[in-house]
Amino acid sequence: xxxxxxxxxxxxxxxxxxxxxxxxxxxxxxxxxxxxxxxxxxxxxxxxxxxxxxxxxxxxxxxxxxxxxxxxxxxxxxxxxxxxxxxxxxxxxxxxxxxxxxxxxxxxxxxxxxxxxxxxxxxxxxxxxxxxxxxxxxxxxxxxxxxxxxxxxxxxxxxxxxxxxxxxxxxxxxxxxxxxxxxxxxxxxxxxxxxxxxxxxxxxxxxxxxxxxxxxxxxxxxxxxxxxxxxxxxxxxxxxxxxxxxxxxxxxxxxxxxxxxxxxxxxxxxxxxxxxxxxxxxxxxxxxxxxxxxxxxxxxxxxxxxxxxxxxxxxxxxxxxxxxxxxxxxxxxxxxxxxxxxxxxxxxxxxxxxxxxxxxxxxxxxxxxxxxxxxxxxxxxxxxxxxxxxxxxxxxxxxxxxxxxxxxxxxxxxxxxxxxxxxxxxxx
Numbered sequence: 001x002x003x004x005x006x007x008x009x010x011x012x013x014x015x016x017x018x019x020x021x022x023x024x025x026x027x028x029x030x031x032x033x034x035x036x037x038x039x040x041x042x043x044x045x046x047x048x049x050x051x052x053x054x055x056x057x058x059x060x061x062x063x064x065x066x067x068x069x070x071x072x073x074x075x076x077x078x079x080x081x082x083x084x085x086x087x088x089x090x091x092x093x094x095x096x097x098x099x100x101x102x103x104x105x106x107x108x109x110x111x112x113x114x115x116x117x118x119x120x121x122x123x124x125x126x127x128x129x130x131x132x133x134x135x136x137x138x139x140x141x142x143x144x145x146x147x148x149x150x151x152x153x154x155x156x157x158x159x160x161x162x163x164x165x166x167x168x169x170x171x172x173x174x175x176x177x178x179x180x181x182x183x184x185x186x187x188x189x190x191x192x193x194x195x196x197x198x199x200x201x202x203x204x205x206x207x208x209x210x211x212x213x214x215x216x217x218x219x220x221x222x223x224x225x226x227x228x229x230x231x232x233x234x235x236x237x238x239x240x241x242x243x244x245x246x247x248x249x250x251x252x253x254x255x256x257x258x259x260x261x262x263x264x265x266x267x268x269x270x271x272x273x274x275x276x277x278x279x280x281x282x283x284x285x286x287x288x289x290x291x292x293x294x295x296x297x298x299x300x301x302x303x304x305x306x307x308x309x310x311x312x313x314x315x316x317x318x319x320x321x322x323x324x325x326x327x328x329x330x331x332x333x334x335x336x337x338x339x340x341x342x343x344x345x346x347x348x349x350x351x352x353x354x355x356x357x358x359x360x361x362x363x364x365x366x367x368x369x370x371x372x373x374x375x376x377x378x379x380x381x382x383x384x385x386x387x388x389x390x391x392x393x394x395x396x397x398x399x400x401x402x403x404x405x406x407x408x409x410x411x412x413x414x415x416x417x418x419x420x421x422x423x424x425x426x427x428x
Contacts, residue, residue, distance in 0.1 A: 325368025
């Protein structure tokens with residue numbers, strides 16, 4: 001058919017209009033879909049914010065419940081109730097206790113799709129979590145770690161080694177034993193050796209010949225690292241002391257008082273004597289050792305023993321020891337005026353690999369953190385000890401019926417000032 005002159009003149013414009021309409025028809029679903037996704041994303045963001053606010057409020061409510069002395073089950077109920085008031089129903093298993101003073105709350109929800117249902121099926125997912133901590137007050141402290149025992153060696157087989165009916169028990173509501181070694185046999189319990197503690201191990205474990213691990217065991221766990229790395233070693237005192245300076249002669253039966261200061265020679269306590277450490281810092285330098293043996297009794301409070309230059313401590317031969325660190329809450333700084341480190345009853349040079357030794361029927365009760373970063377800790381020969389409030393060492397070897405208990409207490413271990421002055425606070 002022949003076009004008129006007018007149609008012929010307008011033919012390119014008519015053709016372009018048709019192409020635009022066709023292109024608009026093709027792109028319209030894409031534009032509508034993008035708008036739908038944007039609208040749903042906005043709704044999802046709002047719901048995520050609501051979930052986070054609910055998790056924050058629930059964890060704070062539960063921490064406040066702990067602060068007021070309630071049980072953890074009561075704190076769980078408080079968290080569940082607050083979450084429900086904010087529009088989220090959660091099971092009690094979503095409310096956990098990372099440490100005795102902390103509560104973690106998880107919230108998850110699957111809201112339906114709205115406009116984006118044009119492009120996808122199934123519900124969307126949102127999740128939020130929060131952790132709050134109950135504070136002992138403005139002058140309170142927070143432990144550097146809630147583990148009873150931390151074994152820092154990164155690769156040793158038998159980093160925790162239990163044999164010969166040896167046994168370690170962890171009490172006080174801590175998170176248990178942390179073993180950083182990635183070895184498949186990082187924990188080795190054999191010949192009736194065992195534990196009564198939860199174990200978190202980066203590697204694996206093995207048992208044989210009646211060895212037993214009675215608590216829960218979590219393998220493949222992330223290493224905790226050294227929680228006390230920010231604490232400085234104590235400064236070396238100016239006053240030098242010898243064994244005879246403060247106790248005349250450490251021989252025979254009798255009662256003696258030992259005073260703080262710098263010791264550059266071995267100190268040997270024995271022969272059934274009764275020895276008392278006055279409060280303060282006992283700084284052993286140039287490889288000097290502290291040996292408690294042969295029925296000696298040693299006691300003291302407000303004490304930090306520090307071993308510099310390769311020296312170490314040894315208990316054997318029926319000794320009885322009761323030593324307490326300065327309370328962490330007595331001083332908010334890592335070091336107090338008398339040189340002691342609050343919460344640390346024993347500290348060894350971080351590079352020293354000399355092993356502290358406990359053998360032959362010793363009874364040791366140390367209130368505070370026992371810290372020897374690169375040294376293995378050895379117990380043998382019928383020890384029966386409420387050993388310490390916390391142990392942080394390279395590795396641990398228990399044998400020959402050694403029986404020790406680590407009674408973790410957040411009020412006795414190495415700690416830092418509380419980061420808040422309110423009863424509770426969000427920490428994560």
